[in-house]
Amino acid sequence: MRIGYTLMTEQAGPKALVDHAARAERAGFDFEVMSDHYFPWLAEQGHAPYAWSVLGAVSQVTDRVELMTYVTCPTMRYHPAVVAQKAATVQLLSDGRFTLGLGAGENLNEHVVGRGWPPVNVRHEMLREAVEIISMLFDGGHVNYAGKHFRVDSAKLWDLPEKRVPLAVAVSGSQSVQTFAPLSDAMVATEPDAELSQGWDVFQGGEARKIGQLPVCWDRDREKAVARAHEQFRWFAGGWKVNAELPGPAGFAGATQFVRPEDVAEQIPCGAEVGPIAEAARAFADAGFTDLALVQVGGDHQEEFLEFARDELLPALR
Numbered sequence: 001m002r003i004g005y006t007l008m009t010e011q012a013g014p015k016a017l018v019d020h021a022a023r024a025e026r027a028g029f030d031f032e033v034m035s036d037h038y039f040p041w042l043a044e045q046g047h048a049p050y051a052w053s054v055l056g057a058v059s060q061v062t063d064r065v066e067l068m069t070y071v072t073c074p075t076m077r078y079h080p081a082v083v084a085q086k087a088a089t090v091q092l093l094s095d096g097r098f099t100l101g102l103g104a105g106e107n108l109n110e111h112v113v114g115r116g117w118p119p120v121n122v123r124h125e126m127l128r129e130a131v132e133i134i135s136m137l138f139d140g141g142h143v144n145y146a147g148k149h150f151r152v153d154s155a156k157l158w159d160l161p162e163k164r165v166p167l168a169v170a171v172s173g174s175q176s177v178q179t180f181a182p183l184s185d186a187m188v189a190t191e192p193d194a195e196l197s198q199g200w201d202v203f204q205g206g207e208a209r210k211i212g213q214l215p216v217c218w219d220r221d222r223e224k225a226v227a228r229a230h231e232q233f234r235w236f237a238g239g240w241k242v243n244a245e246l247p248g249p250a251g252f253a254g255a256t257q258f259v260r261p262e263d264v265a266e267q268i269p270c271g272a273e274v275g276p277i278a279e280a281a282r283a284f285a286d287a288g289f290t291d292l293a294l295v296q297v298g299g300d301h302q303e304e305f306l307e308f309a310r311d312e313l314l315p316a317l318r
Contacts, residue, residue, distance in 0.1 A: 001285045003317050004031040004293035005309075006070065006213065007058070010040035011232065012299035014049040014057070020302045021058040025065045027310035032058070033070035033101065033213070033293045038077065038109040041235040042256075043249045047299065052086050059094040067098045070213065070293060071170045071188055073105030075123065076113055080130035081155045084137040087165045088157050096163035101188055101211075102131060103170035106244045108252075117245070124176060125149060131167065131183050138164055168211060171196060172240055178203055186211055189289075190240065197288035209291060212284040214277075215268050217297040218305045222271035225297075229268050230261040233297050237263055268297065272308070274316045281317055 005024040007017045021032055036051040051069065058067060067090065074083040087100040104123040111117055118126070129147040136143045137157050145152035168186035171177045177196055181187070181203035187210040189196050197210050215233055219225035234256040235243065246252055269276035277294075284292045296305040 001281070001289060001317075002030040002291045003281075003314060004033055004066075004068075004211075004291060005029040005306075006293045006295040007032055007034040007054070008295055008299070009035045009037050009047060009049055009051050009054065010045045011047055011297075012302070013047050014054045016299060016302075017049070017054050018057045018061055020306070021065075022061040023303065023306045024309075025062045027306045028314050029065060029309070031066035031068060031291065031293070032062070033068045033211075034058070036069050036072040036109075038112050039249060041108070041243075041249065041252050042232060043253065044231050045299070052090070055090050055098075056093055059090060059097070062094075062097075065097065067094055068168065068211075069099075069101040070211075071101040071103035071168075073110055073127075074102055074130040074134065075105060075126040075149070076110040076115055077105075080133040080150060081137060081143075081152050083130070084134040085157060087134070088138070088160055091161040091163065091165045092159060096161065099166045099168050099186065100134070101168040101170070102127065102134075102184075103188065104244070107247050108243075108249075111247050117247070120244070122149075124179060127169070128179055128183070131169065131180065135167065135183065166209075168209070171200070174199055181208075185209065188212075192283040192287040192289065194287040201288070210289045211291040211293065212287075212289045213293045213295060214280055214284065215295040215297055216277050216280075217268055217270045218272060218277075218308055219270070219301065220272045220304075225270035225272075226261045226265045228298050228301070229270055230259070230264045233268060234259040234264050237267060274312055277313060278316055 074080040091098040107117040126149045166185040169180040169184040170188040177199040187200040217225040217229035235252045
């Protein structure tokens with residue numbers, strides 16, 4: 001299983017993220033993924049720079065690691081034709097190292113354009129149309145499209161990379177697997193669900209890339225790690241069905257006011273030991289995932305974690 005590093009825009013500013021990207025490559029990570037948010041989950045995280053500007057900078061301070069959005073919603077805040085243009089540009093800047101990760105989005109980020117928040121079945125309809133539009137633009141030539149949710153009028157990508165941008169789509173159940181596996185190159189999921197993994201391979205017609213994500217909170221002092229994980233990542237306890245619906249950091253603060261530090265520590269490996277992280281990572285490998293991106297909780301606690309990853313964690317995971 002390939003091990004990646006998460007550039008989490010909710011917990012660090014743009015210059016810090018670029019620095020973390022360069023350090024993560026030197027530490028030996030195989031790939032790097034970046035979240036694409038307009039808001040942090042909780043006010044304590046304190047950041048939300050524009051991911052695509054940061055990706056452009058990251059492409060210039062790294063040489064080897066693959067880059068990826070984890071994930072971009074191409075339906076409301078961005079029109080899919082514009083997402084295709086952004087992805088093609090990052091692929092050119094990175095010399096073919098970019099994968100476009102897509103998902104149906106969260107109210108947290110998409111409500112800012114004032115269009116309301118549709119139910120999940122409509123969001124999946126919108127995502128399917130968006131994936132179709134992006135794929136057509138990646139094929140080259142002029143694209144016209146008239147769908148239920150989107151229209152495209154004679155669009156064309158004038159700077160198209162020689163290496164087509166791979167598409168990865170986030171899924172949460174059998175219905176989304178069935179819908180998106182035939183349309184994309186890789187699967188994204190945040191839980192080590194073997195049924196998702198197996199279903200994806202069935203509908204895609206072979207073993208495919210399946211990319212998971214695992215938050216960890218490394219600190220030499222485990223109590224400090226648990227406290228920081230609770231302060232900044234207690235939103236994680238709600239699960240994606242809840243997390244997709246809440247409209248802002250205040251909503252997440254209210255929804256998680258009774259989540260205890262020990263509840264978070266049960267879900268997120270905390271402390272300085274390799275063992276709990278390796279055990280959590282093994283669950284993804286056993287479920288058939290090919291890639292796993294780690295998230296170090298706390299924007300100000302990346303440098304020591306990256307040293308730990310270089311010296312202890314990555315050798316152990318491999």
